[in-house]
Amino acid sequence: MIKQTFEFDDELRVNRLGYGTMQLPGHGVWGPSADEANAVAVAKRVLNSEVNFIDTADAYGPFYANLYLKEALRDYQGPHKMIASKVGFTRQGPDVWTVVGDPNYLRQQVELNLWSLGLDSIDLMQLHRVDPRFSIEEQVGVLADMQKEGKIKHIGLSQVSVEEIKRAQAIAKIASVQNRYNLIDRRDEAVLDYAESQHMAFIPWFPLATGKLASDQNSILNQIAQNHLATPSQIALAWLLQRSEVILPIPGTSNIKHFESNIQAAYITLAPNEFEALNQLAGKVN
Numbered sequence: 001m002i003k004q005t006f007e008f009d010d011e012l013r014v015n016r017l018g019y020g021t022m023q024l025p026g027h028g029v030w031g032p033s034a035d036e037a038n039a040v041a042v043a044k045r046v047l048n049s050e051v052n053f054i055d056t057a058d059a060y061g062p063f064y065a066n067l068y069l070k071e072a073l074r075d076y077q078g079p080h081k082m083i084a085s086k087v088g089f090t091r092q093g094p095d096v097w098t099v100v101g102d103p104n105y106l107r108q109q110v111e112l113n114l115w116s117l118g119l120d121s122i123d124l125m126q127l128h129r130v131d132p133r134f135s136i137e138e139q140v141g142v143l144a145d146m147q148k149e150g151k152i153k154h155i156g157l158s159q160v161s162v163e164e165i166k167r168a169q170a171i172a173k174i175a176s177v178q179n180r181y182n183l184i185d186r187r188d189e190a191v192l193d194y195a196e197s198q199h200m201a202f203i204p205w206f207p208l209a210t211g212k213l214a215s216d217q218n219s220i221l222n223q224i225a226q227n228h229l230a231t232p233s234q235i236a237l238a239w240l241l242q243r244s245e246v247i248l249p250i251p252g253t254s255n256i257k258h259f260e261s262n263i264q265a266a267y268i269t270l271a272p273n274e275f276e277a278l279n280q281l282a283g284k285v286n
Helices: 036-047 064-074 103-117 136-148 162-169 189-197 211-215 220-227 232-243 256-267 272-279
Strands: 005-007 013-015 053-055 082-087 089-093 096-099 122-127 152-158 174-178
Touching: 036 064, 036 256, 064 103, 082 103, 103 122, 103 136, 122 136, 122 174, 136 152, 136 162, 152 162, 162 174, 162 189, 174 189, 220 232, 220 272, 232 256, 232 272
Parallel strands: 053 082, 082 122, 122 152, 152 174
Antiparallel strands: 005 013, 089 096
16 A cells, blocks of 8 residues: 655654645746736645645745745644745746855845745755755755754755765755656656665655656556546656655646646556556656
């Protein structure tokens, strides 16, 4: 049976299928949403669902995704939702991302995340990228300092190697790693394997890269989807959930119906032959 939850600590146990806010801002993850009321409505729908792990970042907008989530949280009275955010990018325009790992900047961005989310502490703060101009020890070190100050509960990394994780672990306990990983792109299998060995959450970004496979009605992905009366996206998410108990997919959308469709993936169990057939898709043209 597939394990449905992941424990970060004794108090933070989350359902493994989460939600990412990256698609809430405008085109190119830049500026406000074309429909800000809808962006807030989507965030409210997420909060009022079984999803209790929400991934965001100060760079999404920048700040707009956090602000929409903050507005949704304003009237939320339900059980605790684990909020994960990130620091380490600056933005200069649509689809333009520049890494900045100056520890002083990272400290400022943690504070701005707290402000833009309306929180006193963030459950999981991730280093969005490692800046080669500063040592990983310096970059993780400032997050560890803010953890001691009570502003961060857990520390995570994003798009890193096993060696970088090990260096970071010498500075602080690393609770998660967020690397690109999906049905097609599995270049970071070694990182996933290491995360499993450390009981470290592995949060795959871009989890729904089904591309041409989904458009080909005769593809194995579509055949399996038809077997389950499901969509190709739901099957791609179900495969991730079945691939490893430490994987926490965070599919993002700005459409409530798409969100409701995505979360149904948690209830799909692939047969062994279906799972193996999907395993063979690694490296296929997307």
